[in-house]
Amino acid sequence: MKITILFFATLRDKFGKEKTVKLNRNSTRLIEVISKVDGLKEEIVEEGSIKKMYKILVNGINVEFLDKLDTLVRDGDEICIFPPAGGG
């Protein structure tokens, strides 16, 4: 399966605008997809949880309201990762 990860703001400096992760199964947990990108887990995960104010969306839904890092991700899903940010 193929999963697209989109990066925003300061994360683009380290990871570019997007990365595609390919896996030989139909679905997997979010943490496994994250682990496939060099340096990404260290950037956004701390002590087994997503760092405060980082936002990970799967198809536009914040994974805090799904299964967090255990959220099931399927072929064609879009993952968006945002660092802490604000505006008005």
Place this chain on the structure above:
Amino acid sequence: MGKILRVNLTDEKLRDETIPEDILRKWIGGRGLGVYLMLKEVDPKVDPLSPANKLIILTGPLTGTAAPESGRWCSVTKAPLTNTIHDSQSGGKWGPELKFAGYDAIIIEGAAEKPLYLWIHDGKAELRDAKHLWGKDTHATTDILIEELGDKNIKVMCIGPAGENLVKFACLINDKGRAAGRGGHGAVLGSKKLKAIAVRGTMKPPIANEEKFREAVRINVDKLKKSPVTGDALPKYGTAVLVNIINKHGLLPTRNFQTGVHPTADKYSGETIAEKILVRKMPCWGCIIACGRYTRIPKDSPFAGEGDGPEYETVWAFGAQTGTDNLEAISKANYLCNELGLDTISMGHVIGTLMELYEKGKIPEEKLRGLVPEWGNPAAIVELTWRTAYRSGIGDDLAEGAKRLAEKYGMPEVAMVVRGQELPAYDPRGAQGHGLGYATSNRGGCHLRAYMIAPEILGVPQLVDRFETKGKPALVIEFQNGFAVVDSLILCKFNTFATWVDDFAMLLTGATGWDITEEELKKVGERIYNAERVFNILSFGDGKEYDTLPARLLKEPMPEGPGKGKVVKLDEMLPEYYRLRGWKDGRPTREKLEELGLKELADRLESEGLLPE
């Protein structure tokens, strides 16, 4: 705090006054003091563009001090766009300079026979002829005054042609690119023929307890620097860092709130602005965040220009709201708004309203003079901005705002407004609490009375489920009261990504010597919010009927994206909101008003049969 300059433009007389300390403790300054003075001196039924309306310029007790992000000022008036009490906040450098020039506030009343400007310098004030400035844009006005008054450190706040032409969302521009944007304050000054206020000063604002204040500043600055929002993303990408966040959450209002997803929004995001057109950051006075942008579109572009911005709200208003993704055209429209003195949110929003009306065949060709206001037409957004400032052709209709425009052309339902003010850059079908904040905003469609996007999307201070209604009324009230305090001190709201009312109480205690607690300060915020509602009730019978949203947001499910199928469930939130506020059907009860020390307002409502039983 408390030194007022009263300017009567009818008599051309100026007078110094003082506000008693007990009043200042009850209303603080800024928005709060402005609301108090408007209720005291202006009949809420007044025509906003008549000489009987007043416009009050205010700083707060923290303006121009070492308190972080204290470089702000505000304007309070009865707004021509909404007929509500209306405060409009601005940054830049002008506010502190007014303080240094020796005044905390200016009450502008009456109307001049011919154009004038006000010059204030180190405790002295005078009205001068502005015939040579009338008709000029804000940049030319600023340059001429600095040259004429002979000091490059003079700061200028002025109106542009839009204010002179009484455009209902004309704004006040200071430092060439900062705006007291919403509601049409520029039209109020235009109706009074006051073109500009130039200020220059060397007087330092007093601090009551230097040691306590310094410690409070240290604590506040430390929190701001440690926050990843204020210390990293905002300085690097500006407010437009929100474009992709909001779009990917599916609540970026697109083509007049017909959907919440704009597929090409990254083309005008903060990331793209930083990459393609950013010249430098533009901090306000005393700011350690520096979210402001100065950008340039190259000379070989048909949209060549440069200036402050564009901000998030602006790129949304000229971007997704009009179906455009051309960053150069969006930026050009932004620069024009600064030069002509137009609120970017309302301007872009109203163009979107026009585009929907055009799409539905409602606009006669002869009004357009060949212009094609189709979704995504970049040239149209620039031309319509010019036409609006000068009330030319269809521009004359746009100048009245989205509500009057949609009503005139027979489709009032496409006006996405609350209390007549155009909704900004968040579709509330994607954030229920934000919808409640919109509906109950005293100054009309506004995201900054209760910025519920912070908890519902950004996770500040904590992430809450944006599609849930439970618990939202209490949060909305906390924000509304807290932001009323922020607008009265006056501080930048970006402080609130790291600090809150308890931290502000420390700053205020040090600055004034009052020993004010968090609880007392929150009470001040509640008092301000209730007083504003009273002004509106006296003005046009505000209440439950007006605490609502356009039918599109209540009844038409979001058609696509992460929020697909959602509507705003206002009926689930409003009763709890009223209960917590101590209001009945959208109006404060006598009990609530007396609890807040506002017995006289309860008596006024009762005398007009407007007090709920």
